[in-house]
Amino acid sequence: MSKTILITGAGSGFGEGVALGLAKSGHKIIATVENWPQKTYLQNKAKEANLDIIVEKMDYLDNDDIDNIINKYGAQIDIVNLNAATGETGPVAEIPVQRIKRVFEINVFQTIAIAQRFAKIFVEKKKGKIVFTSSIAGFFTFKFLGPYVASKHALEGLVQTLQIELEGTGVTVATINPGPFSTGFNHRMYDTVDQWFDPNVNFSDPAEIKEVQELFATGGIEFEPEDMIKFMIERIPADQHKFRNVYPDDVLEDVNKYQASLWTKEVG
Numbered sequence: 334m335s336k337t338i339l340i341t342g343a344g345s346g347f348g349e350g351v352a353l354g355l356a357k358s359g360h361k362i363i364a365t366v367e368n369w370p371q372k373t374y375l376q377n378k379a380k381e382a383n384l385d386i387i388v389e390k391m392d393y394l395d396n397d398d399i400d401n402i403i404n405k406y407g408a409q410i411d412i413v414n415l416n417a418a419t420g421e422t423g424p425v426a427e428i429p430v431q432r433i434k435r436v437f438e439i440n441v442f443q444t445i446a447i448a449q450r451f452a453k454i455f456v457e458k459k460k461g462k463i464v465f466t467s468s469i470a471g472f473f474t475f476k477f478l479g480p481y482v483a484s485k486h487a488l489e490g491l492v493q494t495l496q497i498e499l500e501g502t503g504v505t506v507a508t509i510n511p512g513p514f515s516t517g518f519n520h521r522m523y524d525t526v527d528q529w530f531d532p533n534v535n536f537s538d539p540a541e542i543k544e545v546q547e548l549f550a551t552g553g554i555e556f557e558p559e560d561m562i563k564f565m566i567e568r569i570p571a572d573q574h575k576f577r578n579v580y581p582d583d584v585l586e587d588v589n590k591y592q593a594s595l596w597t598k599e600v601g
Contacts (some may be wrong), residue, residue: 334396337361339410341391341447342417344371346518347511349378349475351414351569352564354364356384360570362464363406367508368579369416370553393443395521413446413451414569416466420481420522423530424537432529433480440484443600452495452504464494467508469579473588477545481522496576508577509568511561512584519549556581 338355342348344366354362356374356379364386366372372388379386389405391398419439421432448463455461457567470478471485489508523546532539564580579585 335359335361337363337409337415338412338569339363339365339406340414340416340417341365341393342367342466343388344368344375347558347562347565348414348416349375350385350558353378353382353384353415354562354566355569356386357382357569358566360389363387363389363402363410364583365389365402365417367392393439393447399443399447399450403447403454404421406537407451407454408456410451410461412464412569413448414464414466414565415448415467417444418466418484418518420478420484420518421525422480422523423542424477424535425479425541427530427535427537428480428526429529433483436480436484437487440481441487441491444488448495452499454531455504456499456502461503462505462507463495465506465508466565467492467510469510469512469584469588471508471510473591475545477523477526477542493576506576507568507574509565510577510579512556512579512581513549523549 338360340348340352340355340362343352343364348364352362352375364375366375366388367390368388372390373384375388379388387406389402391402393399417439418435421428421436423432444465448465451461451463455463460584465488467488468481468485470482471489474482492506492508499506526542528544530537530539530542536579561580562576566576567573
């Protein structure tokens with residue numbers, strides 16, 4: 334059955350692939366992107382694929398953009414996939430706190446603010462679905478990735494609570510938790526530390542930071558994104574599935590080991 338699906342952060346990565354894939358599957362897609370160049374880019378991609386996709390600009394930090402999209406399309410939407418996100422990297426002991434705040438503003442505060450708007454619409458209709466693109470970083474940590482990890486941990490806590498609170502209203506709430514995939518997002522995120530880190534001022538070891546950057550730059554620990562996109566295309570419009578949707582399954586073993594290790598880890 335065809336559904337009307339709003340996808341945010343569709344200007345690149347998973348959002349782009351999922352928007353195009355769901356449209357190809359016959360769903361009506363309203364894809365939002367952060368800026369005007371991304372809008373032109375996605376419109377051209379859709380045209381090349383002979384797909385009819387509505388592409389709109391919706392910067393998460395522009396409340397007028399958000400109001401415009403929700404007022405224009407809110408009543409039509411069956412499913413919203415809150416996919417847009419950002420990240421910052423660097424040692425937690427030194428990264429400027431303002432950079433952490435910006436990550437939380439987009440990944441947590443504005444994401445939840447948009448979810449609240451749709452929750453109200455869906456509760457009034459007694460049906461609807463909110464799917465958050467989270468990450469395994471919501472329950473796992475990676476070196477020098479503190480701001481992003483913390484934002485996804487916070488998002489997980491809020492979304493888990495939201496799911497419980499909306500039970501019985503007709504509104505479905507779920508997360509999709511990708512492992513590390515080579516969409517370019519991780520590489521770009523690990524490069525942000527270079528915007529402020531100065532080896533002559535900061536005390537963290539620059540060689541350690543460079544080592545992690547190169548690990549993501551070479552794709553040595555990342556999966557190809559095509560299967561993840563297929564997984565999302567299958568899950569997002571489905572009427573029934575798990576609350577937390579982790580892919581690939583292999584990463585669950587590492588996550589479980591990591592979580593267990595925290596209970597026995599000693600410090601001091």
